[in-house]
Amino acid sequence: MAAHRSGPLKQQNKAHKGGRHRGRGSAQRDGKGRLALKILSKKVRKELSRVDQRHRANQLRKQKKEAVLAEKRQLGSKDGPLHQVLVVPLHERISLPEAYRLLQDKDTGTVHVNEWGSTHSFMLLCPRLKHRWFFTSARPGDLHTVLDMAKVADTIIFLLDPLEGWDSTGDYCLSCLFAQGLPTYNTQQEAEVLLRQLANQKQRHLAFRDRRAYLFAHAADFVPSEENNLVGTLKISGYVRGQTLNVNSLLHIVGQGDFQMEQIDAPMDPFPLNPRVIKSQKDPGMAMEICAPDAVADMEEDLKVLMKADPDKQESLQTEVIPDPMEGEQTWPTEEELSEANDFLKKSSKVVKKVPKGTSNYQAEWILDEDGESGGEDEYDDIEHGDFIEEESQDEGSEKEEEEEYETMTMGESVHDDLDDENVDDEAEEKMLEKYKQERLQEMFPDEVDTPRDVAARIRFQKYRGLKSFRTSPWDPKENLPQDYARIFQFQNFTNTRKRIFKEIEEKDVEGAEVGWYVTLHVSKVPVSVYEYFKRGAPLIAFSLLPHEQKMSVLNMVVSRHSGNTEPVKAKEELIFHCGFRRFRASPLFSQHTAADKHKFQRFLTADVALVVTVYGPITFPPASVLLFKQNSNGMHSLIATGSLLSVDPDRMVIKRAVLSGHPFKIFTKMAVVRYMFFSREDVLWFKPVELRTKWGRRGHIKEPLGTHGHMKCSFDGKLKSQDTVLMNLYKRVFPKWSYDPCVPEPVPWMKSEISLAVPEVDME
Incomplete structure (x- = not known):
């Protein structure tokens, strides 16, 4: 008998779900060997x-309080460096001698005055408060001096006019200082309360200097070398701050460059909080107080050498990779390889055609197939390669024309002198007007360019490509890199390297001069101009470099346009960068700040939106503040943008977009004839695979060319409007120019002339 089979109408009961009633075996099967979390006991x-x-x-509150008190005791005490105080008058009528007279009271402490050119400074030792200060001043018109001294100052004192507060120069100085990053600052009540406030205030930490050792030079000496008097050893004396200073690390002198150290000496502290009485070396019967640098030469104590550089451990000054010209070498093919290639080409190029009798091979190449196309499938590929060779000079000319199209020229601007009609430069005015027009056109028609009539579009845009989706389409960051990429360094993982270096700093694994020691650094192979720069009264500030920070790479910085500047700034225009403790000149690229793998190129530095600036520059580990300046024709530096360092990543792709536009000539529901996008049949066939879009949201593609003047039949996903515009997006990757220059010219002061200190006294509060 046949077995009974249940039909489709048989009742199906629900299976038991188990849940909390399931057994141990089913729970183990569902868990697949995983163990349950153990409940920790109390x-x-x-x-x-x-x-x-x-x-x-x-206990935690007590530990934090002790840490803060220890930091206060160390900064300015006898065991730590001098408390660095920068005095900045924000109005031209303010008298610096009057302000210093309030601080240099006899009841306050011992005062030692030093005058270095235009920078007036003095030491203030106060045994009653168990503190010592080093006061320096800088006029806001001297921009580089203010910014450099603010990098190492512990406290900034702003002097205001009681009636007007600050003038335009002071306002500009404040904008630059706030963008760079301010240490602790306060207002003046009276001298006694101010000093007590300076001794007890909580310090604000700046990240870019807390992880590096730095030094403000109180004294300097130069020993020329035997071979060349223009180069020698520079001896810098000052207090170590920030971190432990190792002699094998590199030293960056702000505004001068990177150098190596030979040794570190430990002389006697010339400014002790409690002066000691010792005998003079010249006259043993005469006693003297050690409280000034002049007394150091008479001390009966040998100079102690802390460390000497080890050539095996010393950091190298190499900044660029030396490219190997034979790295991309390709050997010449043998005769067998050439014959095999020719045979393959002959086989692949054989096409069967029906031709009239007596037709030569040359004439047969011009006969079209039944589908209206020529015989070879790779005909246009051959045309492409042929045009690349024959039109090479023409392509270079077109690239030059493209660069000339965005040529920039800055016009002088003065905040003090009004330009009369007789002094106006007509050519500069015309250039500036053209830049305003280009910026306006970029806002109205983003990235739209005109197809040239004298150059074929497939030649003019041969470096561009079409993308199905700008966000998701793949793009290899290692393809078609420029020759300058062979000169830079790249990290395998920049984030991990940064974490490892910062961890070593936190663990105090560096040997050398500790924070608060008064040391003398022997810096080798320094030009004599650096010493002359110091003798003229300019501050000499040195920062130790972290590993790899002397090497060149690609820096990406996030900046925002400064509200006080409205002039158009184009990409690849030379700007002045203040990045952390460095300053240099470079021609940057602007791109959108997004989280994607491709970032759209911006032709102008737009306002009210954060952009990423890309340049070739020395490696710097973030965080670090960034200031962008533009040098005008009159020598002044205008603040353009402010921001911070984002990353050091050569693989960040900046993609430039070119939009070609055409107009519908005839419309047949979803089909249309488009003209004025191209002007030759070959160009239409070349760009046929690229997708089209319209300003009203339609998408389509090219069906076939019509005629020989660039008309083309296109199909879209919907009915096209007569007032719509057909667009084609083309993309190419762009790279910054290698225009890095560490030499930055000194800016012209914002004031008309140097203001004498002997001005009428102003009652300051």
Whole structure:
């Protein structure tokens, strides 16, 4: 008998879900060997009682208080460096001698005055407060001096006019200082309260200097070399700040460059908080106080050498990779390889055609197939390669024309002198007007360019490509790199390298001069101009470099346009960068700040939106503040943008878009004839695979060319409007120019002339 089979109408009961009633075996099968989380006991979880929690909170509060007090004791005390105070008058009528007279009271402490050119400074030693200060001043018109001294100052004192507050120069100085990053600053009440406030205030930490050792030079000496008097050893004396200074690391002198150190000496502290009485070396019967640098030469104590450089451990000054010209070498093919290639080409190029009798091979190449196309499938590929060779000079000319199209020229601007009609430069005015027009056209028609009539579009845009989607379409960041990329360094993982270096700093694994020591650095192979720069009264500031920070790479910085500047700034225009402790000149690229792998190129520095600036520059580990300046024709530096360092990543792709536009000539529902996008049949066939779009949201593609003047039949996903515009997006990757220049000219002061200190006294509060 046949077995009974249940039909489709048989009742199906629900299976038991198990849930909390399932057995141990089913639970183990569902768990697939995974073990359940163990519940920690109260003792293992270290749950404290309410009394223990109160004790623990008191201990943490006490530890934080002791750490703050230890920091206050170290900064400005006898065991730490001098408390660096920068005095900045924000109005031209303010008298610096009057302000210093309030601080240099006899009841306050011992005062030692030093005058270095235009920078007036003095030491203030106060045994009663157990503190010592080093006061320096800088006029806001001297921009580089203000910014450089603010990099190493512990406190900034702003002097205001009681009636007007600050003038335009002071306002500009404040904008630059706030963008760079301010240490602790306060207002003046009276001298006694001010000094006590300076001694007890909580310090604000700046990240870019807390992880590096830095030094403000109180004294300097130069020893020329035997071979060349223009180069020698520069001896810099000052207090170590920030971190421990190692002699094998590189030293960056702000505005001068990177150098190596030979040794570090430890002389006697010339400004002790409690002066000692010793005998003079010249006259043993005469006693003297050690409280000034002049007394150092008479001390009966040998100079102590802390460290000497080890050539095996010393950092190299190599900034660029030396490219190997034979790295991309290709050997010449053998005769067998050439014959095989020719045979392959002959086989692949054989096409069967029906031709009249007596037709030559040359004439047969011009006969079209039945589908209206020529015989070879790779005909246009051959045309492409042929045009690349024959039109090479023409392509270079077109690239030059493209660069000339965005040529920039800055016009002088003065905040003090009004330009009369007789002094106006007509050519500069015309250039500036053209830049305003280009910026306006870019806002109205983003990235739209005209197809040239004298150059074939497939030649003019041969470096561009079409993308199905700008966001998701793949693009290899290692393809078609420029020759300059062979000169830079790149990290395998920049983030991990940065974390490792910062971890070593936090763990105090560096040997050398500790923070607060008064040392003398022997810097080798320094030009004599650096010493002359110091003798003229300019501040000499040195920062130790972290590993790899002397090497060149690609820097990406996030900046925002400064509200006080409205002139158009184009890409690849030379700007002045203040990046952390460095300053240099470069021609940057602008791109959108997005989280994608491709970033759209911006032709202008737009306002009210953050952009990414890309340049070739020395490696710097973030965080670091960034200031962008533009040098005018009159020598002044205008603040363009402010921001911070984003990353050091040569693989960040900046993609430039070119939009070709055409107009519908005839419309047949979803089909249309488009003209004025191209002007030859070959160009239409060349760009046939690229997708089309319209300003009203339609998408389509090219069906076939019509005629020989660039008309083409196109199909779209919907009915096209007569007032619509057909667009084609083309993309190419762009790279910054290698225009890095560490030499930045000194800016012209914003004031008309140097203001004498002997001005009428102003009552300051």
